[in-house]
Amino acid sequence: MSPVAFEATLENLHDIHKRPLGGVLIASVDGIPSGCVMYSEAEPGVAEFKRMFVNVSSRGYGLGRKLLDAMIEQMVADGYQRVFFSSATFLKHARAMYENAGFVPIAHPDGFPDEWRDKVYFMERSL
Structure with missing residues (x-):
């Protein structure tokens, strides 16, 4: 992603992940935001x-798995049948x-740059 595209993405995170088709979940430790995950409709x-x-500094509390489980629960409530990521x-x-x-590996999408194939993987699961 080019620096310009990256900047545009940061400026539009609220639109990319807004309800009702997306979401942003935040995890806290002792009231301090310590993790997040975002999703949108593909x-x-x-x-x-x-x-x-x-x-x-917040690793070791199981926040990643808690965020993942909460996100999956919200996606099911939102009516999604499948989720993927890289x-x-x-x-x-x-x-x-x-x-x-329960995620399983899937192929890189068509057109994915060859030079990134050994650095990035894709997975999916049914909901």
Whole structure:
């Protein structure tokens, strides 16, 4: 993503993930925002989630899994039947969490740059 495209995405996060087709979930530790996840509609019945982060100082509380479970529950309530995402291959603990939550690997989308194929993976699951 180019710097210009990245900046535009940041400026439009509220529109990209707004209700009723998207969502932003925030996790807190001792009242301090410590993690988040965002999702939006990719196509009718299918959601894509992005931007799952847990603050380094808040890791070890299970926030990632709690965010993932809460997001899936909200997606089901929103009427989605499937969810997918992409993530970096170096985030091995995250991948294990996704696999434990029922996500399975899927192919890279058509046109995905060859130079990124070993750095990024895609997964999905039914809801």
